[in-house]
Amino acid sequence: MTLGRRAFLRGAAAAGAGAGLAGMAGSAAASNSASGASFYGRRQTAILSDPPRHSIVAAFDVVAEDRAELTGLYRELTDRARFLTRGGAPAAVGITGPPADSGVLGPEVPPGDLSVLLGAGSSLFDDRYGLAPRKPAKLKPMTMFPDDALDPAWCHGDLSLTLSAEEPDTVLHALRDLARATRGGMQLRWKIDGFTSLPRPSGAPRNLLGFKDGTANPEPPELDSLVWTDDGGSYQVVRLIRMLAEFWDRVSLSEQENMIGRRRDNGAPLDGDQEHDEPRYGQDPVGTVIPLTSHIRRANPRTPQTDGERILRRAVNYDRGVDANGNLDLGLVFTCYQRDLERQFETVQKRLAGEPLTDYVSPFGGGYFYLLPGVTGPADHYGRALLV
Template identity: 50%
Template sequence: MRRDQAEDECAAPRHDGRRGFLKCAAGIAGVAAAGIGGPAAAAADRPVGGLRDGGLLPDKVPFHGDHQAGIVTPQQLFAGFVGFDVLAQDRDGLISLFQRLTRRSRVLAAGVKPQDEQVASEEPTPDSLSITLGVGASLFDDRFGLSGHKPRHLKAMPAFPDDRLEPARCHGDLSLQVCAQHPDAVVHVLRDLARETEGLLRPRWRADAFLNPSRPSGSPRTFVGFKDGIVNPDTGSAREMDRLLWVTPPCGEPDWALGGSYQVLRLIRFQIEKWDKVPLARQEKIFGRRKASGAPLDGTRESDVPRYREDPHGSKIPLNSHIRLANPRTEKTENSRFLRRSYNYDAGYDSKGQMDLGLVFCGYQQDPERQFATVQRRLRHEPLSEFITPIGGGYFFILPGVRDADDWFGSRLLQKT
């Protein structure tokens, strides 16, 4: 399939339906028909404020800053991802939408509970809440006068060779990521924002997700049993973040986009029944890691660096293993690395009685073509692709941070254009 055909196949719908947001409440308060997953208790035994990715989660994640929270924030236990279509009729309506989202997000991030969750007899629980807002390529059409101000690399996510994308689970004018230490906190926030933005947004797809325990330690595991997110850029290095994550002046992006980042979301279903029949030794060769420890096949600990130069023919770590294709660890491929912040999903059983389990892949980067798409091309037809199927998601641009109490999401885009 040609790339332009793939983009057309999953193109966003026309914006001629102006139904109210709450008429689609099933897409927010519950699992949407085109959505994935529901809160799971699997991660509930992780302590609030526990160590994740080398950082201690505060009870309240700061809302203001040069960059939005929820990107380099240590990963919370639960997340909700929603793709929206904007129903605002004009530019003033879009400004009102962004200002309403900012106002409520600021209040909620400060620890004020949503109206439906307020119970006077109970002490509020710390949720380490973060709310992260992105924009899709479809927002930059003629509706709001933004067509000449789109970020350089923002486009509809193409279908890659191993994808089976479902249009109802792709793209959107906006991307909303809500992360917290409790699953109900995610739902309460989505309900709150639905009330605040009534008539201005329509949910397109939704995915509820969570982290599995690491068992016994180290990185968390996915439902194929292997540890995930072992290797990531150093979020504590400003130099590395400016090279791989944040939009900076040398990137040649519009001025309003400085401080933002590109988000790639991928809804990936596992063919779990098929995978469970694969012998352990073959599973480990497919990944290039030990299932129990997470160590590369030439190492003993998950933190060990694979020694590819000492294994040029792939006798220890196969040349077509997932970790070797995804990150060959060469000088040439260094700039294709990006920050992973993925979660698991469990959507029960499908109509054929098969378990609907998978991964909400979430990646942040400076340029999705240089980074995510380049890695994806290296992974084309990898052995793992026989057992996983990308079915949805999208490319989004995460807006720069809300700088202070007078600022709001997208202010630099909508005030200067």
């Protein structure tokens, strides 16, 4: 790292911390908002909320020169995330300096809408910062499965950042703010914009195949055994999955429903009437009603032996326009959280190998990350346990 870049990082950290303090002081009401209060906690509990209308999922390469600069990076990420989720007035600057804020959201950052999730990839625990002994026990690079078509440019990363809000300008504003404040400490590797369907009276949102996604997620009493690690973290899987929409749209509805195992109109299993009805696999051992090859039956056989393999799914849709061949480039940003990557996500993924749905979807990117424990108070910061 050059002296100029090192100085820039130190200067950005100091400016960002000042901006965060000024923002909190500039809006006492925002400091007491529900969003501001919920920023602190042993866990990053935003994963438990239904995905808001808009999101950005991004991965970064860390370019900080040493462990001290990495610590500064984490402190700066903490300061900016705290300010952005609480809202308030940006710091005042001199007439010759650049503005402290892009102004996209107006003269003050509104409180109460943005959620921020930060994770660490296995590559962060190489020999650059001396973190190898503190690598989370289950963390590793993302596995390539037989039905994948992974593009290295869209895979992995030292850090993951998930930003969610009800409006697209809110998440883009946050990404710009964080990227500027951490310039010289990390640089963007890949990013993708996500969205969910309009709020419904009940039930899971729909993916771009037209089916509800996330119906059978674990309930709160089960989260300690399925989602959270003992230190308050969670293992995050991000999978970027292209959907071959033009081909899917030529398939009959009955064939689509047999591939998924649910009705498209209301999300009910094919042997049920309502979305949250329990599939009766025991009464259909040969798959007469819900095929044995259906997605829901392979993903979650609902047996005592597979009960501990369930995951918390938080998927959103994406639309990247048109590819070079004139086909729609759209699909799913599949994100899930679990206590053990191999026992849960990878075991489920192996069961899904060769399912009929693989003819219509193509995973091309993503990564495995460790969702860091939360920030417990004003003196704490992301990654503190890793760096002390």
